[in-house]
Amino acid sequence: MIDTELFKRISDRIDTYENEMIELQKSLTAIPALAPESGGEGEHDKARFLVEYLRSRGFDEINVVNAPDERVSSGVRSNIIAFVPGSNMNKTIWILSHIDVVPPGELGLWDAPPYEGYVKDGRVFGRGTEDNQQDLVASLFAAKALIDEGLQPEFQVGLAFVADEETGSTKGLEYLLEERSDLFKKDDLIIVPDFGNPEGTLIEIAEKSILWLRIKTKGLQCHASRPEAGNNAFRAASHLIVALDGLYDSFDRTEPLYHPPVSTFEPTKKDGNVPNVNTIPGEDVFFLDCRVLPFYDLKEVLAEIRTMADAIEDKFGVTIEITPVQMVQAPPPTDEEAPVVEALKEAIEKVYRISAVPGGIGGGTVAAHFRVKRYPVAVWSKLDSMAHQPNESCRIENMIGNAKVFAHIMMRKE
Numbered sequence: 001m002i003d004t005e006l007f008k009r010i011s012d013r014i015d016t017y018e019n020e021m022i023e024l025q026k027s028l029t030a031i032p033a034l035a036p037e038s039g040g041e042g043e044h045d046k047a048r049f050l051v052e053y054l055r056s057r058g059f060d061e062i063n064v065v066n067a068p069d070e071r072v073s074s075g076v077r078s079n080i081i082a083f084v085p086g087s088n089m090n091k092t093i094w095i096l097s098h099i100d101v102v103p104p105g106e107l108g109l110w111d112a113p114p115y116e117g118y119v120k121d122g123r124v125f126g127r128g129t130e131d132n133q134q135d136l137v138a139s140l141f142a143a144k145a146l147i148d149e150g151l152q153p154e155f156q157v158g159l160a161f162v163a164d165e166e167t168g169s170t171k172g173l174e175y176l177l178e179e180r181s182d183l184f185k186k187d188d189l190i191i192v193p194d195f196g197n198p199e200g201t202l203i204e205i206a207e208k209s210i211l212w213l214r215i216k217t218k219g220l221q222c223h224a225s226r227p228e229a230g231n232n233a234f235r236a237a238s239h240l241i242v243a244l245d246g247l248y249d250s251f252d253r254t255e256p257l258y259h260p261p262v263s264t265f266e267p268t269k270k271d272g273n274v275p276n277v278n279t280i281p282g283e284d285v286f287f288l289d290c291r292v293l294p295f296y297d298l299k300e301v302l303a304e305i306r307t308m309a310d311a312i313e314d315k316f317g318v319t320i321e322i323t324p325v326q327m328v329q330a331p332p333p334t335d336e337e338a339p340v341v342e343a344l345k346e347a348i349e350k351v352y353r354i355s356a357v358p359g360g361i362g363g364g365t366v367a368a369h370f371r372v373k374r375y376p377v378a379v380w381s382k383l384d385s386m387a388h389q390p391n392e393s394c395r396i397e398n399m400i401g402n403a404k405v406f407a408h409i410m411m412r413k414e
Contacts, residue, residue: 002350002411006151010407011351013145014400021137021399022124024053026117028133029126033100035167036071042171043099043163047078050099050161054082054140058147061085065180067163067171077163077171081183084143084157084410092156093410094190095139098165098172098366101128102388109390123393131387134394135193135402136161142406154413158183165194165366168212168326173369184375189340189409192367193381193402200352200382200401203344206333206360207368208258211290211298212325213305215240219318221274221282233284234273236316241267243308244288250304255293257360263292264362287325291362294330302327331371333360338376347408351401352382380405 031049034040047064054062061083066076080099083092104114104127112118117126143157160183164172176183184190195204217237222230247265254261268289273281292301302324309320334341336358348356358378370377382402386392 029117044074097136130394138403196381204379
């Protein structure tokens with residue numbers, strides 16, 4: 001149950017935050033938070049800014065949980081937990097977003113520098129503005145509205161701003177679940193606003209399994225004018241990439257709950273091999289991103305890929321190393337009637353005047369780490385799916401509307 005008059009107060013308060021929300025977006029965009037895998041220094045500077053920002057906005061209980069990482073100069077990957085106390089501290093309403101971003105990619109495809117946020121046509125532009133700053137900002141200002149209105153929620157509100165979501169979460173949520181198991185309880189309401197659709201009608205309760213592979217082919221380097229003196233690792237790797245298309249035939253079941261309704265197997269990142277045109281590479285590295293329907297065992301997929309690689313080894317006289325970068329077998333989905341799903345349905349209907357329904361997605365989110373440990377969690381956001389694209393942006397109206405959805409849930413009473 002939600003007090004209608006109190007919610008109107010909170011909703012009206014959130015409307016007054018528009019300029020502050022935009023300025024926070026710009027400030028966050030200006031602090032790149034790239035994983036070391038992407039050539040960055042992690043989230044330390046961005047997290048430090050956020051902690052100071054939270055303190056200046058009335059948040060009294062803030063915890064920083066640092067995951068050690070010797071690959072970055074700070075030595076840590078920072079996760080932030082902020083609380084708004086409730087009258088009943090036995091349950092927490094969580095909104096979990098992530099601090100890190102992906103690299104900008106080809107700079108020539110951007111209309112402006114990716115780390116200089118700007119406003120145009122009702123949107124905030126810049127790397128990270130939608131993924132995941134839109135809802136990081138929305139959740140922060142939803143909780144701030146409670147503080148500014150002097151309202152104590154019935155249940156404790158927890159905001160989690162985690163590291164390392166873009167590259168596996170081992171230094172983020174996975175670390176929190178192992179090292180701070182006291183934070184989360186099975187009857188908490190846990191929302192991860194990191195996927196959705198432009199209408200706001202999808203509440204994600206199920207995801208595919210994720211298998212990311214690093215595939216290294218070893219041949220023999222030589223001069224390109226004498227290919228018989230070496231063994232072209234790039235050529236062999238290219239034949240393997242073509243052969244991997246056969247995975248679509250080997251694992252061809254469909255499930256309409258998911259979009260797309262099939263398993264996907266796509267070569268993505270490619271490491272550089274030789275720096276000059278006239279040298280045949282002796283080593284070649286590429287990566288494979290597999291999103292697999294849950295009824296397939298990832299070990300079976302990996303075994304099939306190994307068989308394909310063995311055939312390429314025999315044909316071309318190379319050796320092929322296959323190393324999992326991320327391997328997450330999809331856990332059971334969240335129950336369609338879980339309290340967090342019902343709370344989201346009610347809040348979305350109240351704020352956006354639409355009916356949202358539970359479903360599955362083709363990608364993966366950090367919520368999978370909750371489901372592995374059997375925490376009921378729902379993924380929801382009203383967004384335009386601009387993540388990882390040049391000229392990434394978020395609608396200002398979504399940032400404000402989603403804040404109201406989160407505030408509605410924060411104000412729930414039994």
